[in-house]
Amino acid sequence: MTATAPHFEAPPVRAPRRSVQALLEARFAALLVAPAMAVIALVAFYPLGHALWLSLWKINLRFANTPWVFVGLGNYVDAITDDARWLNALRVTLTITFTSLLAEFVLGMIFALVMNQSFKGRALVRASVLIPWSLTTVVSARMWQVIYHASYGVFNRILVDIGLIDAYKPWIISPVFTIWAMIGADVWKTTPFVALLLTAGMQLIPGELYEAAAIDGATAWDRFWRITFPLLRPTMLVALLFRMIDVFRMLDLPFVLTGGGPGQATETLSLYTYRVIFTDLKFGGGSALAVLTFLMILGSAFIFIRVLGAPVAGAESER
Template sequence: MDRMAKDDLGLARVRVRAAWLFLAPTLAVLAAVAGWPLLRTVWFSFTDAELIELENYRFIGFANYLEYYEGEWLGLLADPQWWRAVWRTVWFAAVSVSIEAVLGMVVALALNARFPLRGLVRAAILIPWAIPTIVSARMWAWMLNDQFGVINHALLAIGAIDAPVAWMADPDLAMWAVVIVDVWKTTPFVALLILAALQMLPADCYEAARVDGIHPIRVFFRVTLPLIRPALVVALVFRALDALRVFDLIYVLTANASGTQSMSVYARQQLVDFQDVGYGSAASTLLFLVIALLTLSVVLLGRLRLEGESAR
Protein backbone atom coordinates (compact mmCIF):
# COMPACT_ATOMS: atom_id res chain seq x y z
CA MET A 1 0.00 0.00 0.00
CA ASP A 2 2.87 2.36 0.87
CA ARG A 3 4.52 1.53 -2.44
CA MET A 4 1.37 2.40 -4.37
CA ALA A 5 1.12 5.69 -2.49
CA LYS A 6 4.72 6.49 -3.33
CA ASP A 7 4.13 5.65 -7.00
CA ASP A 8 1.08 7.92 -7.07
CA LEU A 9 3.08 10.71 -5.43
CA GLY A 10 5.89 10.31 -7.94
CA LEU A 11 3.44 10.34 -10.84
CA ALA A 12 1.85 13.49 -9.47
CA ARG A 13 5.23 15.18 -9.26
CA VAL A 14 6.05 14.21 -12.83
CA ARG A 15 2.74 15.65 -14.01
CA VAL A 16 3.32 18.89 -12.12
CA ARG A 17 6.82 19.18 -13.56
CA ALA A 18 5.52 18.54 -17.08
CA ALA A 19 2.76 21.12 -16.59
CA TRP A 20 5.26 23.77 -15.55
CA LEU A 21 7.45 22.93 -18.56
CA PHE A 22 4.51 23.41 -20.90
CA LEU A 23 3.50 26.64 -19.17
CA ALA A 24 7.01 28.12 -19.07
CA PRO A 25 6.97 29.59 -22.63
CA THR A 26 3.55 31.14 -22.06
CA LEU A 27 4.61 32.58 -18.71
CA ALA A 28 7.77 34.01 -20.28
CA VAL A 29 5.79 35.72 -23.03
CA LEU A 30 3.29 37.09 -20.50
CA ALA A 31 6.11 38.41 -18.34
CA ALA A 32 7.64 40.23 -21.32
CA VAL A 33 4.42 41.50 -22.87
CA ALA A 34 2.28 42.21 -19.80
CA GLY A 35 4.50 41.99 -16.72
CA TRP A 36 7.02 44.68 -17.64
CA PRO A 37 4.44 47.32 -18.70
CA LEU A 38 2.45 46.58 -15.54
CA LEU A 39 5.48 47.02 -13.29
CA ARG A 40 6.43 50.21 -15.14
CA THR A 41 2.91 51.58 -14.65
CA VAL A 42 3.00 50.78 -10.94
CA TRP A 43 6.38 52.48 -10.64
CA PHE A 44 5.19 55.61 -12.46
CA SER A 45 2.25 55.83 -10.04
CA PHE A 46 4.76 56.73 -7.31
CA THR A 47 6.37 59.50 -9.38
CA ASP A 48 5.48 62.91 -10.80
CA ALA A 49 6.23 61.85 -14.40
CA GLU A 50 4.70 63.85 -17.23
CA LEU A 51 4.14 62.74 -20.80
CA ILE A 52 6.14 65.56 -22.41
CA GLU A 53 9.24 64.69 -20.33
CA LEU A 54 8.80 61.06 -19.43
CA GLU A 55 12.40 60.49 -18.40
CA ASN A 56 12.56 63.47 -16.04
CA TYR A 57 10.65 62.52 -12.93
CA ARG A 58 11.13 62.15 -9.21
CA PHE A 59 9.80 59.72 -6.65
CA ILE A 60 6.93 61.22 -4.59
CA GLY A 61 5.66 58.14 -2.74
CA PHE A 62 1.89 57.81 -2.30
CA ALA A 63 1.15 61.45 -3.14
CA ASN A 64 -0.70 60.46 -6.31
CA TYR A 65 -2.95 58.20 -4.26
CA LEU A 66 -3.52 60.24 -1.12
CA GLU A 67 -1.70 63.15 0.52
CA TYR A 68 -2.53 65.65 3.24
CA TYR A 69 -1.23 69.05 2.17
CA GLU A 70 -1.97 72.40 3.83
CA GLY A 71 -5.06 71.18 5.61
CA GLU A 72 -6.53 69.43 2.55
CA TRP A 73 -6.57 65.85 1.34
CA LEU A 74 -5.25 65.51 -2.20
CA GLY A 75 -4.70 62.61 -4.56
CA LEU A 76 -6.72 60.02 -6.41
CA LEU A 77 -8.52 58.62 -3.36
CA ALA A 78 -9.69 62.13 -2.45
CA ASP A 79 -10.90 62.98 -5.95
CA PRO A 80 -14.73 62.92 -6.20
CA GLN A 81 -14.52 62.52 -9.96
CA TRP A 82 -12.56 59.28 -9.52
CA TRP A 83 -15.12 57.84 -7.11
CA ARG A 84 -17.93 58.81 -9.49
CA ALA A 85 -16.07 56.94 -12.23
CA VAL A 86 -15.72 53.92 -9.92
CA TRP A 87 -19.42 53.92 -9.06
CA ARG A 88 -20.37 54.40 -12.72
CA THR A 89 -18.16 51.50 -13.80
CA VAL A 90 -19.49 49.16 -11.09
CA TRP A 91 -23.07 50.14 -11.96
CA PHE A 92 -22.44 49.51 -15.64
CA ALA A 93 -20.84 46.12 -14.96
CA ALA A 94 -23.62 44.99 -12.60
CA VAL A 95 -26.50 46.07 -14.86
CA SER A 96 -25.06 44.93 -18.19
CA VAL A 97 -23.82 41.55 -16.92
CA SER A 98 -27.13 40.83 -15.17
CA ILE A 99 -29.12 41.55 -18.34
CA GLU A 100 -26.69 39.52 -20.45
CA ALA A 101 -27.01 36.56 -18.09
CA VAL A 102 -30.80 36.48 -18.44
CA LEU A 103 -30.87 37.11 -22.19
CA GLY A 104 -27.96 34.75 -22.78
CA MET A 105 -29.80 31.98 -20.95
CA VAL A 106 -32.97 32.58 -22.99
CA VAL A 107 -31.05 32.62 -26.28
CA ALA A 108 -29.07 29.49 -25.35
CA LEU A 109 -32.21 27.56 -24.40
CA ALA A 110 -33.85 28.61 -27.67
CA LEU A 111 -30.82 27.61 -29.74
CA ASN A 112 -30.61 24.28 -27.91
CA ALA A 113 -34.06 23.30 -29.17
CA ARG A 114 -34.47 21.46 -32.45
CA PHE A 115 -35.92 23.52 -35.29
CA PRO A 116 -35.25 24.02 -39.03
CA LEU A 117 -32.16 26.03 -39.98
CA ARG A 118 -30.86 25.84 -36.42
CA GLY A 119 -27.23 25.94 -37.59
CA LEU A 120 -27.82 29.09 -39.64
CA VAL A 121 -29.51 30.83 -36.70
CA ARG A 122 -26.64 29.85 -34.40
CA ALA A 123 -24.15 31.39 -36.82
CA ALA A 124 -26.23 34.54 -37.28
CA ILE A 125 -26.61 35.13 -33.54
CA LEU A 126 -22.81 35.48 -33.25
CA ILE A 127 -22.59 38.39 -35.71
CA PRO A 128 -22.90 41.17 -33.06
CA TRP A 129 -20.13 39.56 -31.01
CA ALA A 130 -17.90 39.22 -34.10
CA ILE A 131 -18.17 42.91 -35.00
CA PRO A 132 -15.27 44.95 -33.52
CA THR A 133 -16.32 47.09 -30.58
CA ILE A 134 -15.24 50.33 -32.25
CA VAL A 135 -17.31 49.54 -35.33
CA SER A 136 -20.42 48.58 -33.36
CA ALA A 137 -20.07 51.65 -31.11
CA ARG A 138 -19.79 53.99 -34.10
CA MET A 139 -22.74 52.26 -35.78
CA TRP A 140 -24.91 52.67 -32.69
CA ALA A 141 -23.76 56.28 -32.31
CA TRP A 142 -25.24 57.03 -35.73
CA MET A 143 -28.40 55.08 -34.92
CA LEU A 144 -28.87 57.01 -31.65
CA ASN A 145 -28.21 60.42 -33.18
CA ASP A 146 -30.94 62.88 -32.16
CA GLN A 147 -31.15 64.48 -35.62
CA PHE A 148 -31.14 61.61 -38.10
CA GLY A 149 -30.81 58.44 -36.01
CA VAL A 150 -33.01 55.49 -36.93
CA ILE A 151 -33.86 54.83 -33.26
CA ASN A 152 -35.58 58.19 -32.83
CA HIS A 153 -37.23 57.81 -36.23
CA ALA A 154 -38.71 54.42 -35.23
CA LEU A 155 -39.88 55.66 -31.83
CA LEU A 156 -41.51 58.70 -33.41
CA ALA A 157 -43.22 56.50 -35.99
CA ILE A 158 -44.88 54.32 -33.35
CA GLY A 159 -45.74 57.28 -31.11
CA ALA A 160 -43.47 56.25 -28.24
CA ILE A 161 -41.93 59.74 -28.09
CA ASP A 162 -43.17 63.18 -29.11
CA ALA A 163 -39.80 64.69 -30.03
CA PRO A 164 -36.33 63.35 -30.88
CA VAL A 165 -34.36 62.32 -27.80
CA ALA A 166 -30.76 63.47 -27.39
CA TRP A 167 -29.53 60.15 -26.04
CA MET A 168 -25.94 61.25 -25.51
CA ALA A 169 -26.69 64.68 -24.02
CA ASP A 170 -28.16 63.36 -20.76
CA PRO A 171 -25.60 61.34 -18.71
CA ASP A 172 -28.30 58.98 -17.38
CA LEU A 173 -29.70 58.26 -20.83
CA ALA A 174 -26.17 57.97 -22.23
CA MET A 175 -25.24 55.29 -19.68
CA TRP A 176 -28.39 53.32 -20.46
CA ALA A 177 -27.54 53.63 -24.16
CA VAL A 178 -24.08 52.24 -23.44
CA VAL A 179 -25.66 49.35 -21.53
CA ILE A 180 -27.99 48.59 -24.46
CA VAL A 181 -25.11 48.55 -26.94
CA ASP A 182 -22.99 46.36 -24.65
CA VAL A 183 -25.86 43.91 -24.12
CA TRP A 184 -26.50 43.76 -27.88
CA LYS A 185 -22.84 43.00 -28.58
CA THR A 186 -21.88 40.57 -25.80
CA THR A 187 -25.05 38.59 -25.09
CA PRO A 188 -24.08 36.14 -27.90
CA PHE A 189 -20.82 35.40 -26.03
CA VAL A 190 -22.71 34.45 -22.86
CA ALA A 191 -25.24 32.47 -24.89
CA LEU A 192 -22.45 30.58 -26.65
CA LEU A 193 -20.85 29.42 -23.39
CA ILE A 194 -24.21 28.42 -21.91
CA LEU A 195 -25.17 26.62 -25.12
CA ALA A 196 -21.93 24.63 -24.99
CA ALA A 197 -22.82 23.54 -21.45
CA LEU A 198 -26.36 22.63 -22.47
CA GLN A 199 -25.05 20.44 -25.28
CA MET A 200 -23.11 18.35 -22.77
CA LEU A 201 -25.99 17.64 -20.38
CA PRO A 202 -27.03 13.98 -20.05
CA ALA A 203 -30.33 13.22 -21.76
CA ASP A 204 -31.35 10.52 -19.25
CA CYS A 205 -32.06 13.16 -16.56
CA TYR A 206 -34.66 14.80 -18.78
CA GLU A 207 -36.12 11.46 -19.82
CA ALA A 208 -36.62 10.54 -16.17
CA ALA A 209 -38.18 13.93 -15.42
CA ARG A 210 -40.53 13.58 -18.40
CA VAL A 211 -41.60 10.12 -17.29
CA ASP A 212 -42.26 11.37 -13.76
CA GLY A 213 -44.34 14.23 -15.14
CA ILE A 214 -42.24 17.02 -13.59
CA HIS A 215 -43.03 20.51 -14.88
CA PRO A 216 -40.37 21.90 -17.31
CA ILE A 217 -39.85 25.04 -15.19
CA ARG A 218 -39.08 22.91 -12.14
CA VAL A 219 -36.75 20.76 -14.24
CA PHE A 220 -34.90 23.90 -15.33
CA PHE A 221 -34.31 25.15 -11.79
CA ARG A 222 -33.64 21.72 -10.24
CA VAL A 223 -31.69 20.01 -13.02
CA THR A 224 -30.55 22.30 -15.83
CA LEU A 225 -29.42 25.33 -13.86
CA PRO A 226 -27.29 23.42 -11.29
CA LEU A 227 -25.60 21.42 -14.07
CA ILE A 228 -24.68 24.44 -16.20
CA ARG A 229 -23.74 26.63 -13.23
CA PRO A 230 -19.94 26.25 -13.77
CA ALA A 231 -20.23 27.45 -17.38
CA LEU A 232 -22.57 30.26 -16.35
CA VAL A 233 -20.15 31.40 -13.63
CA VAL A 234 -17.23 31.40 -16.09
CA ALA A 235 -19.24 33.45 -18.59
CA LEU A 236 -20.31 35.98 -15.95
CA VAL A 237 -16.80 36.31 -14.52
CA PHE A 238 -15.30 36.96 -17.95
CA ARG A 239 -18.01 39.48 -18.73
CA ALA A 240 -17.67 41.20 -15.35
CA LEU A 241 -13.91 41.58 -15.79
CA ASP A 242 -14.42 42.92 -19.31
CA ALA A 243 -17.13 45.34 -18.17
CA LEU A 244 -15.04 46.71 -15.30
CA ARG A 245 -12.31 47.78 -17.71
CA VAL A 246 -14.69 49.14 -20.35
CA PHE A 247 -13.15 51.95 -22.36
CA ASP A 248 -13.71 51.90 -26.12
CA LEU A 249 -17.50 51.57 -26.02
CA ILE A 250 -18.01 54.52 -23.67
CA TYR A 251 -15.31 56.65 -25.28
CA VAL A 252 -16.68 56.25 -28.81
CA LEU A 253 -20.32 56.75 -27.82
CA THR A 254 -19.88 59.66 -25.38
CA ALA A 255 -16.37 60.96 -26.17
CA ASN A 256 -14.77 62.31 -23.00
CA ALA A 257 -17.94 63.48 -21.21
CA SER A 258 -17.40 63.69 -17.46
CA GLY A 259 -20.90 62.37 -16.77
CA THR A 260 -20.17 58.99 -18.39
CA GLN A 261 -16.53 58.40 -17.50
CA SER A 262 -15.49 54.91 -16.51
CA MET A 263 -12.31 54.15 -14.59
CA SER A 264 -10.45 53.42 -17.83
CA VAL A 265 -11.67 56.62 -19.49
CA TYR A 266 -10.66 58.60 -16.39
CA ALA A 267 -7.16 57.07 -16.46
CA ARG A 268 -6.83 57.82 -20.17
CA GLN A 269 -7.85 61.45 -19.58
CA GLN A 270 -5.14 61.91 -16.95
CA LEU A 271 -2.49 60.17 -19.05
CA VAL A 272 -3.18 61.71 -22.47
CA ASP A 273 -5.28 64.87 -22.11
CA PHE A 274 -3.62 66.18 -18.95
CA GLN A 275 -0.29 64.42 -19.70
CA ASP A 276 0.03 63.50 -16.01
CA VAL A 277 1.61 60.06 -16.29
CA GLY A 278 2.05 59.66 -12.53
CA TYR A 279 -1.56 60.40 -11.66
CA GLY A 280 -2.91 58.41 -14.61
CA SER A 281 -0.70 55.47 -13.70
CA ALA A 282 -2.11 55.57 -10.17
CA ALA A 283 -5.64 55.35 -11.61
CA SER A 284 -4.58 52.46 -13.87
CA THR A 285 -2.97 50.67 -10.93
CA LEU A 286 -6.11 50.95 -8.81
CA LEU A 287 -8.18 49.66 -11.74
CA PHE A 288 -5.84 46.68 -12.01
CA LEU A 289 -6.11 46.02 -8.28
CA VAL A 290 -9.92 46.07 -8.41
CA ILE A 291 -9.99 43.54 -11.24
CA ALA A 292 -7.26 41.38 -9.67
CA LEU A 293 -9.04 41.26 -6.31
CA LEU A 294 -12.33 40.36 -7.98
CA THR A 295 -10.66 37.56 -9.95
CA LEU A 296 -8.86 36.23 -6.88
CA SER A 297 -12.08 36.30 -4.85
CA VAL A 298 -13.99 34.36 -7.50
CA VAL A 299 -11.21 31.76 -7.80
CA LEU A 300 -11.00 31.29 -4.02
CA LEU A 301 -14.77 31.07 -3.61
CA GLY A 302 -14.97 28.54 -6.43
CA ARG A 303 -12.21 26.46 -4.88
CA LEU A 304 -13.85 26.51 -1.46
CA ARG A 305 -17.18 25.49 -2.95
CA LEU A 306 -15.61 22.62 -4.89
CA GLU A 307 -13.75 21.42 -1.80
CA GLY A 308 -16.96 21.62 0.25
CA GLU A 309 -18.89 19.60 -2.32
CA SER A 310 -16.15 16.98 -2.56
CA ALA A 311 -16.06 16.67 1.24
CA ARG A 312 -19.74 15.77 1.24
Protein backbone atom coordinates in the same frame (compact mmCIF):
# COMPACT_ATOMS: atom_id res chain seq x y z
CA MET B 1 -9.85 9.37 -23.37
CA THR B 2 -9.97 8.35 -19.72
CA ALA B 3 -10.01 4.67 -20.60
CA THR B 4 -6.68 4.75 -22.41
CA ALA B 5 -4.33 5.32 -19.49
CA PRO B 6 -3.89 1.79 -18.05
CA HIS B 7 -2.79 0.33 -21.35
CA PHE B 8 0.34 2.43 -21.43
CA GLU B 9 1.14 2.93 -17.76
CA ALA B 10 0.84 -0.74 -16.88
CA PRO B 11 4.40 -2.04 -17.51
CA PRO B 12 6.25 -1.86 -14.18
CA VAL B 13 9.24 0.43 -14.36
CA ARG B 14 12.16 0.46 -11.95
CA ALA B 15 12.16 3.50 -9.67
CA PRO B 16 15.39 5.21 -10.84
CA ARG B 17 14.36 4.89 -14.47
CA ARG B 18 11.04 6.47 -13.77
CA SER B 19 12.64 9.48 -12.09
CA VAL B 20 14.95 9.95 -15.07
CA GLN B 21 11.92 9.76 -17.34
CA ALA B 22 10.12 12.31 -15.20
CA LEU B 23 13.13 14.59 -15.25
CA LEU B 24 13.41 14.38 -19.03
CA GLU B 25 9.71 15.03 -19.39
CA ALA B 26 9.88 18.05 -17.08
CA ARG B 27 12.90 19.41 -18.97
CA PHE B 28 11.10 19.07 -22.29
CA ALA B 29 8.02 20.74 -20.83
CA ALA B 30 10.11 23.63 -19.52
CA LEU B 31 11.54 24.09 -23.00
CA LEU B 32 8.05 24.23 -24.52
CA VAL B 33 6.59 26.55 -21.91
CA ALA B 34 9.53 28.95 -21.71
CA PRO B 35 9.00 31.05 -24.89
CA ALA B 36 5.39 31.94 -24.03
CA MET B 37 6.31 32.65 -20.42
CA ALA B 38 9.25 34.82 -21.51
CA VAL B 39 7.02 36.98 -23.72
CA ILE B 40 4.44 37.29 -20.95
CA ALA B 41 7.14 38.22 -18.45
CA LEU B 42 8.66 40.86 -20.73
CA VAL B 43 5.53 42.44 -22.20
CA ALA B 44 3.04 42.01 -19.33
CA PHE B 45 4.67 41.48 -15.95
CA TYR B 46 7.74 43.68 -16.36
CA PRO B 47 5.61 46.64 -17.52
CA LEU B 48 3.21 45.98 -14.64
CA GLY B 49 6.12 46.18 -12.21
CA HIS B 50 7.25 49.32 -13.99
CA ALA B 51 3.73 50.77 -13.64
CA LEU B 52 3.82 50.04 -9.90
CA TRP B 53 7.12 51.91 -9.72
CA LEU B 54 5.84 54.86 -11.78
CA SER B 55 2.74 55.03 -9.58
CA LEU B 56 4.91 56.07 -6.63
CA TRP B 57 6.06 59.26 -8.33
CA LYS B 58 4.62 62.56 -9.44
CA ILE B 59 5.58 62.68 -13.11
CA ASN B 60 4.47 65.32 -15.54
CA LEU B 61 5.70 64.96 -19.09
CA ARG B 62 4.01 68.16 -20.23
CA PHE B 63 7.14 70.19 -19.66
CA ALA B 64 10.52 68.77 -20.52
CA ASN B 65 12.88 68.33 -17.57
CA THR B 66 10.20 68.52 -14.89
CA PRO B 67 11.82 66.52 -12.09
CA TRP B 68 10.11 63.36 -10.81
CA VAL B 69 8.98 63.73 -7.21
CA PHE B 70 8.72 60.62 -5.04
CA VAL B 71 5.34 60.56 -3.30
CA GLY B 72 5.09 56.94 -2.13
CA LEU B 73 1.44 55.95 -1.95
CA GLY B 74 0.38 59.59 -2.32
CA ASN B 75 -1.13 59.06 -5.77
CA TYR B 76 -3.33 56.26 -4.42
CA VAL B 77 -4.45 58.30 -1.43
CA ASP B 78 -5.24 61.25 -3.71
CA ALA B 79 -7.33 59.08 -6.02
CA ILE B 80 -9.41 57.54 -3.27
CA THR B 81 -9.88 60.57 -1.01
CA ASP B 82 -9.61 63.56 -3.27
CA ASP B 83 -10.40 62.76 -6.88
CA ALA B 84 -14.11 63.31 -7.50
CA ARG B 85 -13.69 62.49 -11.16
CA TRP B 86 -12.13 59.10 -10.35
CA LEU B 87 -14.93 58.32 -7.90
CA ASN B 88 -17.42 59.28 -10.61
CA ALA B 89 -15.64 56.95 -13.05
CA LEU B 90 -15.81 54.18 -10.47
CA ARG B 91 -19.55 54.76 -10.02
CA VAL B 92 -20.08 54.79 -13.81
CA THR B 93 -18.04 51.60 -14.22
CA LEU B 94 -19.90 49.78 -11.44
CA THR B 95 -23.28 50.86 -12.85
CA ILE B 96 -22.32 49.58 -16.29
CA THR B 97 -20.86 46.36 -14.91
CA PHE B 98 -23.89 45.39 -12.82
CA THR B 99 -26.50 46.41 -15.38
CA SER B 100 -24.70 44.93 -18.38
CA LEU B 101 -24.00 41.62 -16.70
CA LEU B 102 -27.57 41.29 -15.46
CA ALA B 103 -29.08 42.09 -18.87
CA GLU B 104 -26.62 39.88 -20.75
CA PHE B 105 -27.32 36.93 -18.52
CA VAL B 106 -31.08 37.21 -18.64
CA LEU B 107 -31.07 37.64 -22.42
CA GLY B 108 -28.22 35.18 -22.92
CA MET B 109 -30.16 32.54 -20.97
CA ILE B 110 -33.24 33.05 -23.16
CA PHE B 111 -31.08 32.82 -26.30
CA ALA B 112 -29.38 29.70 -24.98
CA LEU B 113 -32.63 27.96 -24.05
CA VAL B 114 -33.82 28.52 -27.63
CA MET B 115 -30.54 27.59 -29.29
CA ASN B 116 -30.37 24.42 -27.22
CA GLN B 117 -33.54 23.10 -28.85
CA SER B 118 -33.60 21.41 -32.20
CA PHE B 119 -35.56 23.30 -34.82
CA LYS B 120 -35.25 24.20 -38.46
CA GLY B 121 -33.03 27.23 -38.92
CA ARG B 122 -30.83 26.60 -35.91
CA ALA B 123 -27.76 27.24 -38.07
CA LEU B 124 -29.23 30.58 -39.08
CA VAL B 125 -29.66 31.57 -35.44
CA ARG B 126 -26.11 30.53 -34.62
CA ALA B 127 -24.76 32.49 -37.58
CA SER B 128 -26.70 35.64 -36.67
CA VAL B 129 -25.62 35.39 -33.06
CA LEU B 130 -22.00 35.35 -34.16
CA ILE B 131 -22.31 38.62 -36.10
CA PRO B 132 -22.45 41.04 -33.12
CA TRP B 133 -19.76 39.00 -31.38
CA SER B 134 -17.35 39.28 -34.32
CA LEU B 135 -17.80 43.03 -34.85
CA THR B 136 -15.03 45.34 -33.79
CA THR B 137 -16.16 47.35 -30.75
CA VAL B 138 -15.15 50.57 -32.47
CA VAL B 139 -17.24 49.65 -35.49
CA SER B 140 -20.24 48.83 -33.35
CA ALA B 141 -19.79 52.12 -31.47
CA ARG B 142 -19.94 53.97 -34.80
CA MET B 143 -22.99 51.95 -35.85
CA TRP B 144 -24.85 52.87 -32.68
CA GLN B 145 -23.96 56.56 -33.10
CA VAL B 146 -25.89 56.51 -36.36
CA ILE B 147 -28.74 54.48 -34.87
CA TYR B 148 -29.11 56.64 -31.74
CA HIS B 149 -28.80 59.97 -33.57
CA ALA B 150 -31.06 62.64 -32.06
CA SER B 151 -32.64 63.84 -35.30
CA TYR B 152 -32.12 61.22 -38.01
CA GLY B 153 -31.50 58.07 -35.99
CA VAL B 154 -33.59 55.01 -36.72
CA PHE B 155 -33.98 54.21 -32.99
CA ASN B 156 -36.05 57.37 -32.53
CA ARG B 157 -38.06 56.66 -35.66
CA ILE B 158 -38.93 53.12 -34.52
CA LEU B 159 -39.89 54.17 -31.00
CA VAL B 160 -42.13 56.95 -32.36
CA ASP B 161 -43.66 54.63 -34.96
CA ILE B 162 -44.67 52.06 -32.37
CA GLY B 163 -45.83 54.79 -30.02
CA LEU B 164 -43.37 54.32 -27.15
CA ILE B 165 -42.21 57.94 -27.23
CA ASP B 166 -43.90 60.94 -28.79
CA ALA B 167 -40.83 63.06 -29.50
CA TYR B 168 -37.26 62.28 -30.58
CA LYS B 169 -34.76 61.92 -27.73
CA PRO B 170 -31.05 62.78 -27.75
CA TRP B 171 -30.02 59.27 -26.68
CA ILE B 172 -26.26 59.73 -26.56
CA ILE B 173 -25.95 63.39 -25.69
CA SER B 174 -28.28 63.47 -22.71
CA PRO B 175 -27.03 63.14 -19.14
CA VAL B 176 -30.02 60.90 -18.33
CA PHE B 177 -30.16 58.47 -21.24
CA THR B 178 -26.59 58.17 -22.43
CA ILE B 179 -25.29 55.61 -19.96
CA TRP B 180 -28.32 53.38 -20.63
CA ALA B 181 -27.93 53.77 -24.39
CA MET B 182 -24.29 52.75 -24.04
CA ILE B 183 -25.20 49.75 -21.90
CA GLY B 184 -27.69 48.79 -24.61
CA ALA B 185 -24.97 48.84 -27.24
CA ASP B 186 -22.70 46.75 -25.00
CA VAL B 187 -25.40 44.23 -24.19
CA TRP B 188 -26.20 43.89 -27.88
CA LYS B 189 -22.62 43.01 -28.72
CA THR B 190 -21.83 40.73 -25.79
CA THR B 191 -25.04 38.76 -25.21
CA PRO B 192 -24.09 36.34 -28.03
CA PHE B 193 -20.87 35.33 -26.24
CA VAL B 194 -22.78 34.61 -23.04
CA ALA B 195 -25.46 32.75 -24.99
CA LEU B 196 -22.91 30.55 -26.76
CA LEU B 197 -21.17 29.66 -23.50
CA LEU B 198 -24.47 28.87 -21.78
CA THR B 199 -25.60 26.76 -24.75
CA ALA B 200 -22.36 24.78 -24.62
CA GLY B 201 -22.90 24.30 -20.89
CA MET B 202 -26.47 23.12 -21.40
CA GLN B 203 -25.32 20.52 -23.89
CA LEU B 204 -23.26 18.89 -21.14
CA ILE B 205 -26.34 18.26 -18.99
CA PRO B 206 -27.45 14.64 -19.53
CA GLY B 207 -30.79 14.36 -21.29
CA GLU B 208 -31.90 11.52 -18.99
CA LEU B 209 -32.29 14.02 -16.15
CA TYR B 210 -34.95 15.88 -18.09
CA GLU B 211 -36.67 12.67 -19.16
CA ALA B 212 -36.82 11.43 -15.58
CA ALA B 213 -38.14 14.79 -14.41
CA ALA B 214 -40.77 14.78 -17.16
CA ILE B 215 -41.93 11.32 -16.06
CA ASP B 216 -42.21 12.61 -12.50
CA GLY B 217 -44.48 15.32 -13.85
CA ALA B 218 -42.14 18.29 -13.44
CA THR B 219 -43.16 21.39 -15.37
CA ALA B 220 -40.76 23.14 -17.76
CA TRP B 221 -40.39 25.88 -15.15
CA ASP B 222 -39.42 23.30 -12.49
CA ARG B 223 -37.00 21.58 -14.84
CA PHE B 224 -35.28 24.88 -15.54
CA TRP B 225 -34.87 25.86 -11.88
CA ARG B 226 -34.20 22.36 -10.50
CA ILE B 227 -31.97 20.93 -13.26
CA THR B 228 -30.70 23.46 -15.82
CA PHE B 229 -29.93 26.32 -13.47
CA PRO B 230 -28.01 24.43 -10.76
CA LEU B 231 -26.09 22.26 -13.25
CA LEU B 232 -25.23 25.31 -15.29
CA ARG B 233 -23.68 27.05 -12.30
CA PRO B 234 -20.02 26.34 -13.21
CA THR B 235 -20.55 27.57 -16.78
CA MET B 236 -22.37 30.65 -15.55
CA LEU B 237 -19.59 31.48 -13.11
CA VAL B 238 -16.92 31.23 -15.81
CA ALA B 239 -18.98 33.33 -18.23
CA LEU B 240 -19.72 35.90 -15.50
CA LEU B 241 -16.05 36.07 -14.56
CA PHE B 242 -14.83 36.72 -18.10
CA ARG B 243 -17.59 39.22 -18.83
CA MET B 244 -16.94 41.00 -15.52
CA ILE B 245 -13.25 41.35 -16.40
CA ASP B 246 -14.13 42.77 -19.80
CA VAL B 247 -16.83 45.20 -18.70
CA PHE B 248 -14.80 46.48 -15.78
CA ARG B 249 -11.93 47.52 -18.05
CA MET B 250 -14.24 48.90 -20.78
CA LEU B 251 -12.56 51.57 -22.85
CA ASP B 252 -13.27 51.39 -26.60
CA LEU B 253 -17.04 51.80 -26.42
CA PRO B 254 -17.21 55.02 -24.36
CA PHE B 255 -14.07 56.30 -26.11
CA VAL B 256 -15.79 56.21 -29.52
CA LEU B 257 -19.53 56.23 -28.81
CA THR B 258 -19.76 59.08 -26.29
CA GLY B 259 -16.25 60.27 -25.55
CA GLY B 260 -17.19 59.70 -21.91
CA GLY B 261 -19.82 62.41 -22.08
CA PRO B 262 -21.93 64.30 -21.78
CA GLY B 263 -19.69 65.79 -19.13
CA GLN B 264 -18.39 62.69 -17.40
CA ALA B 265 -21.66 60.76 -17.48
CA THR B 266 -20.15 57.75 -19.26
CA GLU B 267 -16.47 58.14 -18.37
CA THR B 268 -15.29 54.70 -17.26
CA LEU B 269 -12.24 53.99 -15.09
CA SER B 270 -10.11 52.99 -18.09
CA LEU B 271 -11.16 56.03 -20.11
CA TYR B 272 -10.44 58.46 -17.26
CA THR B 273 -7.11 56.78 -16.58
CA TYR B 274 -6.21 57.02 -20.26
CA ARG B 275 -6.91 60.74 -20.19
CA VAL B 276 -4.87 61.34 -17.04
CA ILE B 277 -1.95 59.59 -18.70
CA PHE B 278 -2.15 60.83 -22.29
CA THR B 279 -4.05 64.12 -22.06
CA ASP B 280 -2.74 65.47 -18.74
CA LEU B 281 0.54 63.54 -19.27
CA LYS B 282 0.55 62.58 -15.59
CA PHE B 283 2.29 59.24 -15.93
CA GLY B 284 2.68 58.69 -12.17
CA GLY B 285 -0.88 59.50 -11.08
CA GLY B 286 -2.28 57.73 -14.12
CA SER B 287 -0.29 54.60 -13.38
CA ALA B 288 -1.68 54.58 -9.84
CA LEU B 289 -5.23 54.72 -11.24
CA ALA B 290 -4.40 51.91 -13.67
CA VAL B 291 -3.01 49.75 -10.86
CA LEU B 292 -6.16 50.41 -8.80
CA THR B 293 -8.32 49.20 -11.70
CA PHE B 294 -6.22 46.06 -12.02
CA LEU B 295 -6.41 45.39 -8.28
CA MET B 296 -10.18 45.68 -8.31
CA ILE B 297 -10.42 43.22 -11.20
CA LEU B 298 -8.01 40.87 -9.43
CA GLY B 299 -10.03 41.11 -6.21
CA SER B 300 -13.34 40.36 -7.95
CA ALA B 301 -11.78 37.50 -9.90
CA PHE B 302 -10.43 36.08 -6.63
CA ILE B 303 -13.95 36.10 -5.19
CA PHE B 304 -15.32 34.37 -8.28
CA ILE B 305 -12.65 31.69 -8.28
CA ARG B 306 -11.92 31.04 -4.62
CA VAL B 307 -15.20 31.90 -2.92
CA LEU B 308 -17.77 31.00 -5.56
CA GLY B 309 -15.64 28.27 -7.11
CA ALA B 310 -15.59 29.28 -10.78
CA PRO B 311 -13.81 26.37 -12.50
CA VAL B 312 -11.07 28.22 -14.38
CA ALA B 313 -7.88 26.65 -15.68
CA GLY B 314 -5.18 27.62 -13.23
CA ALA B 315 -7.54 27.87 -10.31
CA GLU B 316 -7.61 24.09 -9.91
CA SER B 317 -5.19 21.27 -10.39
CA GLU B 318 -5.39 18.74 -13.20
CA ARG B 319 -8.81 17.45 -13.97
